[in-house]
Each structure stands twice: as structure tokens, then as C-alpha cells.
Amino acid sequence: MLEEPTGGEANDELRRDAMALSAADADNDQSLDFREFCALIQSREGGEQAPNELRNRFDALDLNGNGKIEMHEYLKASLRDALSLSVTRVLDLLVAWDTDRSGDVSRREFRRAIRGLGFDCGQREIDAIFDEMDADGSGKLDYREMLRKIRE
Numbered sequence: 103m104l105e106e107p108t109g110g111e112a113n114d115e116l117r118r119d120a121m122a123l124s125a126a127d128a129d130n131d132q133s134l135d136f137r138e139f140c141a142l143i144q145s146r147e148g149g150e151q152a153p154n155e156l157r158n159r160f161d162a163l164d165l166n167g168n169g170k171i172e173m174h175e176y177l178k179a180s181l182r183d184a185l186s187l188s189v190t191r192v193l194d195l196l197v198a199w200d201t202d203r204s205g206d207v208s209r210r211e212f213r214r215a216i217r218g219l220g221f222d223c224g225q226r227e228i229d230a231i232f233d234e235m236d237a238d239g240s241g242k243l244d245y246r247e248m249l250r251k252i253r254e
Contacts, residue, residue: 105235
């Protein structure tokens, strides 16, 4: 069994995002088409949403342009949103995910944390996100790298 990361509002928010994606994925294909995305937004935000605004938001998340928001695309957006709210959240995630208490997050710790949050991504997708965040190519994420990625 995978060890679940503990503590922090950012972890809670990411876990809620993973559950929301799963709930909105009506056809269980690990992605959201436009109709499923609209249902997700309606359930989370309520009220009326302008169709062109929904389309713009969907297109911004559909990074590969295939007409679906895949799990790894949703994960990237969720990480960005969770981390952009507070520098404290970056520290919370780093501490929670750093299971060996080395002061940084290894690729293995990152994979375990993402899966523990409920994101059902393949190793390749998780590794691609890790590599994008690991600016110095060290194979570890430290506080500065996570902050730098947020500021981009």
C-alpha cells in the first residue's frame, strides 16, 4: 500500500481536486471531455457560466489539444493552483512529501505523493511533471525550484 502524504491545506485541496475529477468523469476514461468539464465547473462553482468562458478554460487545460483534459493535465493545473495561493503551501507540500526527511522531494517520493492524493496518472505522466519542476535536473525538488515554478 502506498503511503499517503499528510498535513497541509495544499494536500487537502489536491485530494479534493482528484476526487472531483473522478466524480465528473462520467465515462470513466480518466479524462474530461468538454461536457464533463462543464458539469465539473457547475458542481464546484455553481451559477451560470458563459459558454465562451468555459471553452477558454477548457482549452487552457487541454495542453495537448486532443479535446480532453487528461489526468496529468488536470494534475498540473491543480498543482499550480494549490501552490500559487501561498508560499506556506509550498513548504507544507515539501515537508509532507519528503518522507525520508532529506530536505527535498525525490522522484519516488513525488510519485508516491501524487498517487496518494488520488491522481491516477501513469508513471510517465508523473515523471514528466516532476522533470518540468526539477529545473536543475538533480532528480530532486527543493523549495527554491517549487517557488520558481510557481512564479513562472
